Amino acid sequence: MQNPSFEVISLSAESATAAGYNNHSIASVNDHEVRISVMTESYHWHCHPDSDESFLALEGGLFIDFDDQTVELLPGHMITVKRGVRHRTRPVGNRSVNLTFERANAQTETLPSPKV
Numbered sequence: 201m202q203n204p205s206f207e208v209i210s211l212s213a214e215s216a217t218a219a220g221y222n223n224h225s226i227a228s229v230n231d232h233e234v235r236i237s238v239m240t241e242s243y244h245w246h247c248h249p250d251s252d253e254s255f256l257a258l259e260g261g262l263f264i265d266f267d268d269q270t271v272e273l274l275p276g277h278m279i280t281v282k283r284g285v286r287h288r289t290r291p292v293g294n295r296s297v298n299l300t301f302e303r304a305n306a307q308t309e310t311l312p313s314p315k316v
Contacts, residue, residue: 211236211258215297228304235300242290245313247283251306254280256299261292267314273298286311 209226220241227234245265255262257273264271264279265288271279272292281287290296 211297215259223300229301231304232301233304233306235302237289237296237298237300239289239291239296240294243288245286245288245311246308247286247311248281248302248306248308249284251303252280252283253306254278254301255289256301257296258299259297260295262296262298263290263292264288265290286314 207227211226214224214226214236215238217238219238221237221239221243223235223237223239225233226236255264255273256278257275259275261275262273264273264281267286273279274292289298
């Protein structure tokens with residue numbers, strides 16, 4: 201058997217952006233995508249009705265707001281949000297870089313902010 205070709209992905213190169221929000225796929229694993237997200241501002245409230253979503257904080261940390269609580273991920277921390285759970289993400293500090301893992305072509309439903 202011949203060796204398949206391998207692609208080395210540079211996370212620092214993939215996260216080099218000045219955009220307020222940038223989220224794009226960097227790899228496919230079976231039927232899932234690995235995405236890198238760079239944010240300096242909050243993402244809107246949403247859910248994924250057909251896929252769980254895992255977050256791995258790499259740089260700066262990440263707040264994940266839910267209807268009834270907020271979880272703070274520091275670099276090296278990971279959490280999985282189950283399918284259908286309303287949430288939004290926002291950076292800890294000025295900038296956050298994180299990896300997300302979700303089913304390829306997962307649906308994203310934009311939701312209204314929860315009532316305070």
